[in-house]
Amino acid sequence: MERRVVLAIVLAVAVLLITPRLFPPARRAVHPIATRVDTVHPALPNPAPSAQRTVEATTPADSSAARVDTTSIVSTQASYRFRSLGAELESVQLPEFIALNGTSGTVRLDSPWDPLLSYSVALPNDTIPLRQIAFAGTVDASSRSVEYRGRAKHLSVVLRYTAAGDRYLTQVSGEVSDTTGRPAGDSVYVVVSLPRGLQSFEANTVEDARGAAVAFKPAARSASQIGLGSVDPNEQRIEPGPLRWVAFKSKYFILGLIEPDSTAPFAELQVQGLARPDRNTPLARIAVVKQLRGGKFGFDVYTGPQKWDVMRDVAREFGSANAYGGWLQPIVQPFAIIVMRVLLWMHRALSLHYGWVLLLFGVIVRIAMWPLNQTAMKSSMRMQELQPLLSEVQKRYKSDPQRMSAETMKLYKEHGMSPFSPLAGCFPILLSMPVLFALFFVFQSTIEFRGVPFLWLSDISIKDALYIAPLLMGGSMFLTSWLSMRSSPPNPQTRMMTYILPVMMTVLLANMASGLNLYWAAQNIASLPQQWLIARERARKRQAVKPVVKPA
Numbered sequence: 001m002e003r004r005v006v007l008a009i010v011l012a013v014a015v016l017l018i019t020p021r022l023f024p025p026a027r028r029a030v031h032p033i034a035t036r037v038d039t040v041h042p043a044l045p046n047p048a049p050s051a052q053r054t055v056e057a058t059t060p061a062d063s064s065a066a067r068v069d070t071t072s073i074v075s076t077q078a079s080y081r082f083r084s085l086g087a088e089l090e091s092v093q094l095p096e097f098i099a100l101n102g103t104s105g106t107v108r109l110d111s112p113w114d115p116l117l118s119y120s121v122a123l124p125n126d127t128i129p130l131r132q133i134a135f136a137g138t139v140d141a142s143s144r145s146v147e148y149r150g151r152a153k154h155l156s157v158v159l160r161y162t163a164a165g166d167r168y169l170t171q172v173s174g175e176v177s178d179t180t181g182r183p184a185g186d187s188v189y190v191v192v193s194l195p196r197g198l199q200s201f202e203a204n205t206v207e208d209a210r211g212a213a214v215a216f217k218p219a220a221r222s223a224s225q226i227g228l229g230s231v232d233p234n235e236q237r238i239e240p241g242p243l244r245w246v247a248f249k250s251k252y253f254i255l256g257l258i259e260p261d262s263t264a265p266f267a268e269l270q271v272q273g274l275a276r277p278d279r280n281t282p283l284a285r286i287a288v289v290k291q292l293r294g295g296k297f298g299f300d301v302y303t304g305p306q307k308w309d310v311m312r313d314v315a316r317e318f319g320s321a322n323a324y325g326g327w328l329q330p331i332v333q334p335f336a337i338i339v340m341r342v343l344l345w346m347h348r349a350l351s352l353h354y355g356w357v358l359l360l361f362g363v364i365v366r367i368a369m370w371p372l373n374q375t376a377m378k379s380s381m382r383m384q385e386l387q388p389l390l391s392e393v394q395k396r397y398k399s400d401p402q403r404m405s406a407e408t409m410k411l412y413k414e415h416g417m418s419p420f421s422p423l424a425g426c427f428p429i430l431l432s433m434p435v436l437f438a439l440f441f442v443f444q445s446t447i448e449f450r451g452v453p454f455l456w457l458s459d460i461s462i463k464d465a466l467y468i469a470p471l472l473m474g475g476s477m478f479l480t481s482w483l484s485m486r487s488s489p490p491n492p493q494t495r496m497m498t499y500i501l502p503v504m505m506t507v508l509l510a511n512m513a514s515g516l517n518l519y520w521a522a523q524n525i526a527s528l529p530q531q532w533l534i535a536r537e538r539a540r541k542r543q544a545v546k547p548v549v550k551p552a
Helices: 002-022 205-210 308-313 326-350 354-368 370-396 401-414 427-445 468-485 492-509 514-544
Strands: 052-055 070-074 079-083 088-098 106-109 118-122 127-129 136-140 145-152 155-163 169-178 189-194 213-218 224-227 236-249 253-258 266-273 284-291 296-305
Touching (some): 070 155, 079 155, 106 253, 189 253, 236 284, 308 326, 326 427, 354 514, 370 401, 427 514, 492 514
Antiparallel strands (some): 052 136, 079 088, 088 106, 136 145, 169 296, 213 224, 213 236, 253 296
Protein backbone atom coordinates (compact mmCIF):
# COMPACT_ATOMS: atom_id res chain seq x y z
CA MET A 1 0.00 0.00 0.00
CA GLU A 2 2.90 2.33 0.84
CA ARG A 3 4.07 2.08 -2.75
CA ARG A 4 0.73 3.33 -4.00
CA VAL A 5 0.79 6.23 -1.56
CA VAL A 6 4.32 7.10 -2.62
CA LEU A 7 3.25 6.90 -6.28
CA ALA A 8 0.30 9.24 -5.64
CA ILE A 9 2.56 11.73 -3.88
CA VAL A 10 5.18 11.55 -6.64
CA LEU A 11 2.52 12.14 -9.31
CA ALA A 12 1.14 15.11 -7.38
CA VAL A 13 4.64 16.54 -6.99
CA ALA A 14 5.27 16.02 -10.70
CA VAL A 15 2.21 18.12 -11.54
CA LEU A 16 3.39 20.82 -9.14
CA LEU A 17 6.81 20.75 -10.78
CA ILE A 18 5.34 21.11 -14.26
CA THR A 19 2.98 23.95 -13.30
CA PRO A 20 5.71 26.42 -12.21
CA ARG A 21 7.58 25.74 -15.43
CA LEU A 22 4.51 26.76 -17.37
CA PHE A 23 4.05 29.75 -15.04
CA PRO A 24 7.65 30.29 -13.84
CA PRO A 25 8.50 32.65 -11.00
CA ALA A 26 9.28 36.05 -12.40
CA ARG A 27 12.34 38.22 -12.11
CA ARG A 28 12.27 41.86 -11.28
CA ALA A 29 12.36 44.19 -14.26
CA VAL A 30 11.20 47.68 -15.13
CA HIS A 31 9.26 48.29 -18.31
CA PRO A 32 10.56 51.18 -20.38
CA ILE A 33 8.10 54.02 -20.71
CA ALA A 34 8.03 55.28 -24.26
CA THR A 35 7.46 58.99 -24.85
CA ARG A 36 4.50 59.81 -27.04
CA VAL A 37 5.21 62.03 -30.01
CA ASP A 38 2.20 64.26 -29.40
CA THR A 39 2.40 67.04 -26.85
CA VAL A 40 -0.01 66.73 -23.96
CA HIS A 41 -1.10 69.88 -22.24
CA PRO A 42 -1.87 69.90 -18.53
CA ALA A 43 -5.34 68.68 -17.60
CA LEU A 44 -7.90 71.43 -17.31
CA PRO A 45 -9.34 72.03 -13.83
CA ASN A 46 -12.67 70.46 -12.97
CA PRO A 47 -15.54 72.91 -13.39
CA ALA A 48 -18.24 73.55 -10.85
CA PRO A 49 -20.94 70.86 -10.84
CA SER A 50 -23.47 73.10 -12.57
CA ALA A 51 -21.10 74.46 -15.18
CA GLN A 52 -20.32 73.30 -18.69
CA ARG A 53 -17.06 73.95 -20.50
CA THR A 54 -16.45 73.76 -24.24
CA VAL A 55 -12.98 73.12 -25.64
CA GLU A 56 -12.70 74.35 -29.21
CA ALA A 57 -10.59 72.37 -31.65
CA THR A 58 -10.22 72.21 -35.39
CA THR A 59 -8.72 69.82 -37.86
CA PRO A 60 -5.43 71.40 -38.96
CA ALA A 61 -3.92 70.90 -42.38
CA ASP A 62 -0.84 69.42 -40.73
CA SER A 63 -2.13 66.85 -38.25
CA SER A 64 1.25 66.69 -36.48
CA ALA A 65 0.67 70.25 -35.29
CA ALA A 66 -2.71 69.41 -33.75
CA ARG A 67 -3.14 70.78 -30.25
CA VAL A 68 -4.01 68.19 -27.63
CA ASP A 69 -6.34 69.25 -24.84
CA THR A 70 -6.80 66.85 -21.93
CA THR A 71 -9.81 66.62 -19.67
CA SER A 72 -10.24 64.79 -16.35
CA ILE A 73 -13.48 63.42 -14.91
CA VAL A 74 -13.53 62.10 -11.36
CA SER A 75 -15.96 59.42 -10.17
CA THR A 76 -16.25 57.58 -6.87
CA GLN A 77 -13.84 54.83 -7.88
CA ALA A 78 -11.54 56.36 -10.48
CA SER A 79 -10.26 59.45 -12.27
CA TYR A 80 -10.56 59.37 -16.08
CA ARG A 81 -8.33 61.34 -18.42
CA PHE A 82 -9.44 62.04 -22.01
CA ARG A 83 -7.80 63.94 -24.83
CA SER A 84 -9.32 65.83 -27.70
CA LEU A 85 -7.00 64.48 -30.40
CA GLY A 86 -8.83 61.35 -31.52
CA ALA A 87 -11.42 61.71 -28.74
CA GLU A 88 -9.47 59.05 -26.86
CA LEU A 89 -9.58 57.66 -23.35
CA GLU A 90 -5.97 58.19 -22.35
CA SER A 91 -5.67 56.78 -18.81
CA VAL A 92 -7.56 55.91 -15.63
CA GLN A 93 -6.22 56.58 -12.13
CA LEU A 94 -7.28 54.12 -9.39
CA PRO A 95 -6.69 55.82 -6.03
CA GLU A 96 -7.76 52.73 -4.09
CA PHE A 97 -4.64 50.77 -5.14
CA ILE A 98 -1.12 51.76 -4.14
CA ALA A 99 1.73 51.42 -6.64
CA LEU A 100 4.09 48.61 -5.56
CA ASN A 101 6.86 49.17 -8.12
CA GLY A 102 8.89 51.47 -5.89
CA THR A 103 7.25 54.69 -7.06
CA SER A 104 4.99 56.83 -4.95
CA GLY A 105 1.32 57.26 -5.77
CA THR A 106 -1.42 54.93 -6.90
CA VAL A 107 -2.04 52.57 -9.81
CA ARG A 108 -2.82 54.17 -13.16
CA LEU A 109 -4.20 52.21 -16.07
CA ASP A 110 -2.33 53.53 -19.06
CA SER A 111 0.12 52.40 -21.68
CA PRO A 112 3.66 53.47 -22.56
CA TRP A 113 2.68 53.16 -26.21
CA ASP A 114 -1.01 53.97 -26.78
CA PRO A 115 -4.14 55.45 -25.23
CA LEU A 116 -6.52 53.01 -23.58
CA LEU A 117 -9.13 53.50 -26.31
CA SER A 118 -8.73 54.87 -29.83
CA TYR A 119 -11.01 54.61 -32.86
CA SER A 120 -11.28 54.13 -36.60
CA VAL A 121 -14.31 54.14 -38.87
CA ALA A 122 -14.39 51.25 -41.35
CA LEU A 123 -16.33 51.99 -44.55
CA PRO A 124 -17.00 49.42 -47.29
CA ASN A 125 -14.01 50.70 -49.29
CA ASP A 126 -11.98 52.72 -46.83
CA THR A 127 -10.87 52.92 -43.19
CA ILE A 128 -10.57 56.34 -41.54
CA PRO A 129 -8.45 56.49 -38.37
CA LEU A 130 -9.51 59.18 -35.90
CA ARG A 131 -6.23 59.42 -33.98
CA GLN A 132 -5.11 62.60 -35.80
CA ILE A 133 -8.53 64.27 -35.84
CA ALA A 134 -8.83 67.21 -33.46
CA PHE A 135 -12.25 67.12 -31.80
CA ALA A 136 -14.14 69.88 -30.01
CA GLY A 137 -14.90 68.74 -26.47
CA THR A 138 -17.73 69.68 -24.13
CA VAL A 139 -17.61 68.65 -20.47
CA ASP A 140 -20.64 68.36 -18.19
CA ALA A 141 -19.29 67.86 -14.67
CA SER A 142 -22.75 67.39 -13.16
CA SER A 143 -23.26 64.19 -15.15
CA ARG A 144 -19.56 63.24 -15.22
CA SER A 145 -19.59 63.23 -19.01
CA VAL A 146 -17.60 64.60 -21.91
CA GLU A 147 -18.71 64.85 -25.53
CA TYR A 148 -16.40 65.19 -28.51
CA ARG A 149 -17.41 66.35 -32.00
CA GLY A 150 -15.21 66.33 -35.07
CA ARG A 151 -15.02 65.76 -38.82
CA ALA A 152 -13.05 63.01 -40.54
CA LYS A 153 -13.02 63.50 -44.31
CA HIS A 154 -16.70 63.48 -45.33
CA LEU A 155 -17.95 62.13 -41.98
CA SER A 156 -19.16 63.83 -38.82
CA VAL A 157 -18.30 61.87 -35.67
CA VAL A 158 -19.63 62.29 -32.13
CA LEU A 159 -18.19 60.42 -29.14
CA ARG A 160 -19.54 60.62 -25.58
CA TYR A 161 -18.11 59.27 -22.34
CA THR A 162 -20.15 59.10 -19.14
CA ALA A 163 -18.46 57.85 -15.98
CA ALA A 164 -20.63 55.82 -13.63
CA GLY A 165 -20.71 56.65 -9.96
CA ASP A 166 -19.28 53.27 -8.99
CA ARG A 167 -18.24 49.84 -10.32
CA TYR A 168 -15.38 51.28 -12.43
CA LEU A 169 -17.71 51.62 -15.42
CA THR A 170 -17.86 54.20 -18.20
CA GLN A 171 -20.55 54.37 -20.86
CA VAL A 172 -19.34 55.06 -24.39
CA SER A 173 -21.72 56.06 -27.16
CA GLY A 174 -21.13 57.47 -30.61
CA GLU A 175 -22.75 58.64 -33.82
CA VAL A 176 -21.41 58.71 -37.37
CA SER A 177 -23.13 60.67 -40.15
CA ASP A 178 -22.27 62.38 -43.42
CA THR A 179 -21.95 66.14 -43.85
CA THR A 180 -25.71 66.48 -44.43
CA GLY A 181 -26.49 64.81 -41.10
CA ARG A 182 -27.70 61.55 -42.61
CA PRO A 183 -26.72 58.58 -40.37
CA ALA A 184 -24.13 56.14 -41.68
CA GLY A 185 -25.53 52.87 -42.96
CA ASP A 186 -25.32 49.44 -41.32
CA SER A 187 -22.39 48.56 -43.58
CA VAL A 188 -20.19 50.94 -41.57
CA TYR A 189 -18.22 49.69 -38.56
CA VAL A 190 -16.32 51.36 -35.76
CA VAL A 191 -13.00 49.75 -34.85
CA VAL A 192 -11.95 50.22 -31.22
CA SER A 193 -8.22 49.79 -30.62
CA LEU A 194 -6.93 48.72 -27.21
CA PRO A 195 -3.37 49.41 -26.01
CA ARG A 196 -0.48 47.18 -27.00
CA GLY A 197 0.45 46.79 -23.36
CA LEU A 198 -0.22 48.27 -19.95
CA GLN A 199 2.29 49.98 -17.69
CA SER A 200 3.12 47.93 -14.62
CA PHE A 201 2.88 49.23 -11.07
CA GLU A 202 3.65 45.86 -9.46
CA ALA A 203 6.61 44.79 -7.36
CA ASN A 204 7.36 42.12 -9.94
CA THR A 205 6.79 43.73 -13.32
CA VAL A 206 7.92 40.74 -15.38
CA GLU A 207 5.32 38.49 -13.78
CA ASP A 208 2.77 41.25 -14.35
CA ALA A 209 3.65 41.39 -18.06
CA ARG A 210 3.51 37.61 -18.27
CA GLY A 211 -0.13 37.81 -17.21
CA ALA A 212 -1.03 40.00 -20.20
CA ALA A 213 -3.91 38.38 -22.10
CA VAL A 214 -6.97 39.14 -24.20
CA ALA A 215 -10.14 37.55 -22.84
CA PHE A 216 -13.42 37.36 -24.74
CA LYS A 217 -16.88 35.88 -24.35
CA PRO A 218 -18.60 34.43 -27.43
CA ALA A 219 -22.37 34.55 -27.25
CA ALA A 220 -22.77 30.77 -27.55
CA ARG A 221 -19.65 29.54 -25.75
CA SER A 222 -17.85 29.98 -22.47
CA ALA A 223 -15.22 32.66 -22.02
CA SER A 224 -11.74 32.11 -23.42
CA GLN A 225 -8.50 34.03 -23.58
CA ILE A 226 -5.36 34.51 -25.65
CA GLY A 227 -2.13 35.03 -23.74
CA LEU A 228 -0.02 37.69 -25.42
CA GLY A 229 3.04 35.56 -24.78
CA SER A 230 1.57 32.84 -27.01
CA VAL A 231 1.18 35.16 -30.03
CA ASP A 232 4.27 35.38 -32.21
CA PRO A 233 5.26 38.67 -33.88
CA ASN A 234 3.18 39.24 -37.04
CA GLU A 235 0.91 36.31 -36.16
CA GLN A 236 -2.75 37.26 -36.45
CA ARG A 237 -5.68 35.66 -34.67
CA ILE A 238 -9.28 36.53 -35.44
CA GLU A 239 -12.22 35.60 -33.22
CA PRO A 240 -15.53 36.08 -35.03
CA GLY A 241 -18.59 37.44 -33.28
CA PRO A 242 -21.03 37.74 -31.82
CA LEU A 243 -18.99 38.58 -28.71
CA ARG A 244 -20.53 39.79 -25.46
CA TRP A 245 -17.37 41.37 -24.17
CA VAL A 246 -13.66 41.69 -24.92
CA ALA A 247 -11.03 42.53 -22.30
CA PHE A 248 -7.32 43.22 -22.13
CA LYS A 249 -5.80 42.40 -18.77
CA SER A 250 -2.58 42.30 -16.83
CA LYS A 251 -2.07 40.25 -13.67
CA TYR A 252 -4.38 42.29 -11.44
CA PHE A 253 -6.13 44.92 -13.60
CA ILE A 254 -8.36 44.80 -16.63
CA LEU A 255 -9.75 46.98 -19.42
CA GLY A 256 -13.01 45.52 -20.71
CA LEU A 257 -15.46 46.45 -23.46
CA ILE A 258 -18.92 45.11 -22.62
CA GLU A 259 -22.05 45.15 -24.76
CA PRO A 260 -24.88 46.95 -22.92
CA ASP A 261 -27.50 44.43 -24.12
CA SER A 262 -27.75 41.31 -26.25
CA THR A 263 -28.99 43.16 -29.37
CA ALA A 264 -25.68 44.76 -30.36
CA PRO A 265 -22.76 42.38 -29.75
CA PHE A 266 -19.24 42.97 -30.99
CA ALA A 267 -18.69 41.67 -34.51
CA GLU A 268 -15.04 40.58 -34.31
CA LEU A 269 -11.82 40.54 -32.29
CA GLN A 270 -8.44 40.90 -33.99
CA VAL A 271 -5.14 40.17 -32.23
CA GLN A 272 -1.83 40.62 -34.06
CA GLY A 273 1.52 39.92 -32.42
CA LEU A 274 4.13 42.68 -32.45
CA ALA A 275 7.87 42.82 -32.01
CA ARG A 276 8.81 42.77 -28.34
CA PRO A 277 10.97 45.49 -26.75
CA ASP A 278 12.49 42.73 -24.59
CA ARG A 279 11.87 39.02 -24.16
CA ASN A 280 9.71 39.54 -21.06
CA THR A 281 7.29 42.06 -22.58
CA PRO A 282 4.80 40.57 -25.08
CA LEU A 283 2.92 43.14 -27.17
CA ALA A 284 0.01 42.86 -29.60
CA ARG A 285 -2.22 45.06 -31.69
CA ILE A 286 -5.76 44.49 -30.40
CA ALA A 287 -8.86 45.71 -32.24
CA VAL A 288 -12.56 45.16 -31.53
CA VAL A 289 -15.06 45.68 -34.35
CA LYS A 290 -18.60 46.90 -33.76
CA GLN A 291 -21.31 47.46 -36.33
CA LEU A 292 -23.24 50.72 -36.48
CA ARG A 293 -27.01 50.56 -36.11
CA GLY A 294 -28.71 53.59 -37.61
CA GLY A 295 -25.39 55.40 -37.48
CA LYS A 296 -25.03 54.80 -33.72
CA PHE A 297 -23.03 52.50 -31.47
CA GLY A 298 -22.45 52.08 -27.76
CA PHE A 299 -20.77 49.90 -25.16
CA ASP A 300 -19.65 49.96 -21.53
CA VAL A 301 -16.00 50.13 -20.47
CA TYR A 302 -14.72 48.51 -17.27
CA THR A 303 -11.36 49.91 -16.13
CA GLY A 304 -10.41 48.56 -12.76
CA PRO A 305 -9.25 45.64 -10.64
CA GLN A 306 -9.92 42.00 -11.36
CA LYS A 307 -12.15 41.62 -8.32
CA TRP A 308 -14.27 38.57 -8.98
CA ASP A 309 -17.37 39.74 -7.08
CA VAL A 310 -17.25 43.25 -8.60
CA MET A 311 -16.79 41.92 -12.13
CA ARG A 312 -19.57 39.39 -11.61
CA ASP A 313 -22.02 42.21 -10.77
CA VAL A 314 -21.23 43.91 -14.09
CA ALA A 315 -23.30 41.14 -15.79
CA ARG A 316 -22.80 39.50 -19.21
CA GLU A 317 -20.68 36.87 -17.37
CA PHE A 318 -17.86 39.39 -17.15
CA GLY A 319 -16.64 37.71 -13.95
CA SER A 320 -15.35 34.82 -16.07
CA ALA A 321 -12.74 37.17 -17.59
CA ASN A 322 -10.63 36.46 -14.50
CA ALA A 323 -10.04 32.82 -15.39
CA TYR A 324 -7.94 30.53 -13.20
CA GLY A 325 -5.87 27.55 -14.22
CA GLY A 326 -4.35 28.31 -17.61
CA TRP A 327 -4.51 25.12 -19.66
CA LEU A 328 -5.94 23.38 -16.56
CA GLN A 329 -8.86 25.84 -16.44
CA PRO A 330 -11.68 23.29 -17.00
CA ILE A 331 -10.48 21.39 -13.92
CA VAL A 332 -9.16 24.19 -11.72
CA GLN A 333 -11.75 26.93 -12.37
CA PRO A 334 -14.65 25.35 -10.40
CA PHE A 335 -12.41 24.70 -7.39
CA ALA A 336 -10.84 28.18 -7.65
CA ILE A 337 -14.25 29.90 -7.64
CA ILE A 338 -15.35 27.90 -4.59
CA VAL A 339 -12.10 28.63 -2.76
CA MET A 340 -12.30 32.34 -3.66
CA ARG A 341 -15.89 32.66 -2.45
CA VAL A 342 -15.06 30.90 0.82
CA LEU A 343 -11.99 33.06 1.48
CA LEU A 344 -13.81 36.31 0.69
CA TRP A 345 -16.77 35.27 2.86
CA MET A 346 -14.49 34.39 5.79
CA HIS A 347 -12.70 37.73 5.44
CA ARG A 348 -15.97 39.68 5.50
CA ALA A 349 -18.00 37.59 7.95
CA LEU A 350 -15.24 37.06 10.52
CA SER A 351 -13.48 40.41 10.01
CA LEU A 352 -10.16 38.59 9.84
CA HIS A 353 -6.96 39.60 8.11
CA TYR A 354 -6.33 37.55 4.97
CA GLY A 355 -3.26 35.97 6.57
CA TRP A 356 -5.35 34.59 9.43
CA VAL A 357 -8.04 33.59 6.93
CA LEU A 358 -5.52 31.41 5.08
CA LEU A 359 -4.33 29.77 8.29
CA LEU A 360 -7.89 29.15 9.46
CA PHE A 361 -8.88 27.84 6.04
CA GLY A 362 -6.01 25.34 6.15
CA VAL A 363 -7.16 24.09 9.56
CA ILE A 364 -10.80 23.86 8.40
CA VAL A 365 -9.85 21.86 5.30
CA ARG A 366 -7.86 19.42 7.44
CA ILE A 367 -10.70 19.04 9.97
CA ALA A 368 -13.20 18.49 7.15
CA MET A 369 -11.00 15.71 5.81
CA TRP A 370 -10.47 14.16 9.25
CA PRO A 371 -13.05 11.32 8.82
CA LEU A 372 -11.76 10.47 5.36
CA ASN A 373 -8.16 10.49 6.55
CA GLN A 374 -9.11 8.39 9.55
CA THR A 375 -10.69 5.77 7.30
CA ALA A 376 -7.70 5.84 4.99
CA MET A 377 -5.20 5.47 7.83
CA LYS A 378 -7.07 2.55 9.38
CA SER A 379 -7.32 0.92 5.98
CA SER A 380 -3.56 1.36 5.67
CA MET A 381 -3.04 -0.32 9.05
CA ARG A 382 -5.20 -3.28 8.04
CA MET A 383 -3.33 -3.58 4.76
CA GLN A 384 -0.06 -3.69 6.68
CA GLU A 385 -1.43 -6.54 8.79
CA LEU A 386 -2.64 -8.34 5.69
CA GLN A 387 0.54 -7.86 3.68
CA PRO A 388 2.42 -10.92 5.04
CA LEU A 389 -0.53 -13.15 4.15
CA LEU A 390 -0.74 -11.69 0.66
CA SER A 391 2.98 -12.27 0.16
CA GLU A 392 2.58 -15.87 1.28
CA VAL A 393 -0.27 -16.43 -1.19
CA GLN A 394 1.77 -14.92 -4.02
CA LYS A 395 4.72 -17.20 -3.25
CA ARG A 396 2.63 -20.34 -2.83
CA TYR A 397 0.55 -19.94 -6.00
CA LYS A 398 2.94 -18.06 -8.27
CA SER A 399 2.66 -20.83 -10.86
CA ASP A 400 -1.15 -20.79 -10.79
CA PRO A 401 -2.43 -17.23 -11.42
CA GLN A 402 -6.10 -18.21 -11.23
CA ARG A 403 -5.66 -19.88 -7.83
CA MET A 404 -3.58 -16.92 -6.65
CA SER A 405 -6.37 -14.52 -7.62
CA ALA A 406 -9.02 -16.65 -5.92
CA GLU A 407 -7.02 -16.97 -2.70
CA THR A 408 -6.26 -13.24 -2.69
CA MET A 409 -9.97 -12.40 -3.01
CA LYS A 410 -10.70 -14.88 -0.23
CA LEU A 411 -8.21 -13.12 2.07
CA TYR A 412 -9.72 -9.72 1.35
CA LYS A 413 -13.21 -11.07 2.11
CA GLU A 414 -12.16 -12.78 5.36
CA HIS A 415 -10.67 -9.53 6.64
CA GLY A 416 -13.59 -7.34 5.55
CA MET A 417 -11.67 -5.60 2.79
CA SER A 418 -11.85 -5.26 -0.97
CA PRO A 419 -9.23 -5.22 -3.73
CA PHE A 420 -9.73 -1.43 -3.89
CA SER A 421 -8.82 -0.94 -0.24
CA PRO A 422 -5.17 -0.15 -1.06
CA LEU A 423 -6.35 2.86 -3.05
CA ALA A 424 -8.14 4.30 -0.02
CA GLY A 425 -4.86 5.56 1.37
CA CYS A 426 -4.20 7.58 -1.79
CA PHE A 427 -7.64 9.16 -2.00
CA PRO A 428 -7.25 11.85 0.73
CA ILE A 429 -3.97 12.98 -0.84
CA LEU A 430 -5.53 13.22 -4.29
CA LEU A 431 -8.62 14.96 -2.87
CA SER A 432 -6.56 17.73 -1.28
CA MET A 433 -4.60 18.47 -4.47
CA PRO A 434 -7.39 20.37 -6.34
CA VAL A 435 -7.64 22.80 -3.42
CA LEU A 436 -3.88 23.29 -3.46
CA PHE A 437 -3.84 23.83 -7.24
CA ALA A 438 -6.80 26.20 -6.94
CA LEU A 439 -4.96 28.26 -4.32
CA PHE A 440 -1.84 28.34 -6.50
CA PHE A 441 -3.77 29.94 -9.34
CA VAL A 442 -5.84 32.12 -6.98
CA PHE A 443 -2.60 33.67 -5.72
CA GLN A 444 -1.53 34.22 -9.33
CA SER A 445 -4.22 36.83 -10.08
CA THR A 446 -6.39 37.57 -7.04
CA ILE A 447 -6.12 41.25 -6.29
CA GLU A 448 -7.49 40.88 -2.74
CA PHE A 449 -4.10 39.40 -1.75
CA ARG A 450 -2.09 42.06 -3.62
CA GLY A 451 0.28 43.94 -1.30
CA VAL A 452 -1.27 42.45 1.87
CA PRO A 453 1.33 42.25 4.70
CA PHE A 454 1.13 39.63 7.44
CA LEU A 455 3.40 39.19 10.45
CA TRP A 456 6.95 39.28 9.00
CA LEU A 457 5.69 39.05 5.39
CA SER A 458 5.53 42.24 3.33
CA ASP A 459 3.14 40.73 0.75
CA ILE A 460 1.42 37.33 0.98
CA SER A 461 0.95 37.24 -2.81
CA ILE A 462 4.70 37.01 -3.52
CA LYS A 463 7.51 34.85 -2.18
CA ASP A 464 8.86 35.21 1.35
CA ALA A 465 12.15 37.09 0.99
CA LEU A 466 13.39 35.48 4.23
CA TYR A 467 12.16 31.98 3.22
CA ILE A 468 10.64 31.45 6.67
CA ALA A 469 7.23 30.40 5.32
CA PRO A 470 8.55 27.62 3.02
CA LEU A 471 10.81 26.37 5.82
CA LEU A 472 7.80 26.22 8.17
CA MET A 473 5.89 24.32 5.51
CA GLY A 474 8.74 21.87 4.92
CA GLY A 475 9.38 21.37 8.64
CA SER A 476 5.71 20.70 9.40
CA MET A 477 5.54 18.31 6.45
CA PHE A 478 8.55 16.38 7.75
CA LEU A 479 7.05 16.17 11.25
CA THR A 480 3.77 14.88 9.82
CA SER A 481 5.58 12.20 7.78
CA TRP A 482 7.74 11.21 10.76
CA LEU A 483 4.69 10.74 12.98
CA SER A 484 2.89 8.70 10.31
CA MET A 485 5.91 6.38 10.11
CA ARG A 486 6.10 5.69 13.86
CA SER A 487 5.20 2.13 14.91
CA SER A 488 4.93 1.14 11.24
CA PRO A 489 6.72 -1.88 9.83
CA PRO A 490 10.16 -0.99 8.50
CA ASN A 491 9.91 0.21 4.93
CA PRO A 492 12.99 1.71 3.22
CA GLN A 493 10.90 3.42 0.52
CA THR A 494 8.65 5.14 3.07
CA ARG A 495 11.63 6.18 5.17
CA MET A 496 13.35 7.67 2.12
CA MET A 497 10.23 9.66 1.14
CA THR A 498 9.93 10.94 4.72
CA TYR A 499 13.16 12.85 4.21
CA ILE A 500 13.15 13.56 0.49
CA LEU A 501 9.57 14.76 -0.08
CA PRO A 502 9.63 17.67 2.45
CA VAL A 503 12.91 18.88 0.96
CA MET A 504 11.49 18.67 -2.56
CA MET A 505 8.34 20.58 -1.63
CA THR A 506 10.30 23.23 0.27
CA VAL A 507 12.50 23.89 -2.76
CA LEU A 508 9.47 23.81 -5.08
CA LEU A 509 7.41 26.31 -3.07
CA ALA A 510 10.29 28.54 -1.98
CA ASN A 511 9.64 31.08 -4.77
CA MET A 512 5.85 30.80 -4.78
CA ALA A 513 3.37 32.98 -2.90
CA SER A 514 4.12 33.04 0.81
CA GLY A 515 0.39 32.77 1.54
CA LEU A 516 0.34 29.39 -0.21
CA ASN A 517 3.13 28.19 2.09
CA LEU A 518 1.20 29.44 5.12
CA TYR A 519 -1.91 27.53 4.04
CA TRP A 520 -0.05 24.25 3.57
CA ALA A 521 1.89 24.65 6.82
CA ALA A 522 -1.41 25.20 8.68
CA GLN A 523 -2.81 22.02 7.11
CA ASN A 524 0.24 20.02 8.11
CA ILE A 525 0.19 21.27 11.70
CA ALA A 526 -3.56 20.62 11.98
CA SER A 527 -2.99 17.00 10.92
CA LEU A 528 -0.45 16.30 13.70
CA PRO A 529 -3.01 15.27 16.38
CA GLN A 530 -4.59 12.75 14.02
CA GLN A 531 -1.22 11.33 13.03
CA TRP A 532 -0.25 11.04 16.71
CA LEU A 533 -3.49 9.21 17.62
CA ILE A 534 -3.08 6.80 14.70
CA ALA A 535 0.55 6.15 15.68
CA ARG A 536 -0.57 5.29 19.25
CA GLU A 537 -3.27 2.96 17.98
CA ARG A 538 -0.80 1.27 15.65
CA ALA A 539 1.65 0.78 18.54
CA ARG A 540 -1.07 -0.79 20.75
CA LYS A 541 -2.04 -3.20 17.98
CA ARG A 542 1.55 -4.26 17.40
CA GLN A 543 1.93 -5.03 21.10
CA ALA A 544 -1.33 -7.01 21.26
CA VAL A 545 -1.02 -8.79 17.93
CA LYS A 546 -1.17 -12.58 17.95
CA PRO A 547 0.41 -14.91 15.42
CA VAL A 548 -1.70 -15.08 12.31
CA VAL A 549 -2.63 -18.55 11.02
CA LYS A 550 -1.35 -18.97 7.51
CA PRO A 551 -3.86 -19.96 4.84
CA ALA A 552 -4.06 -23.63 3.96
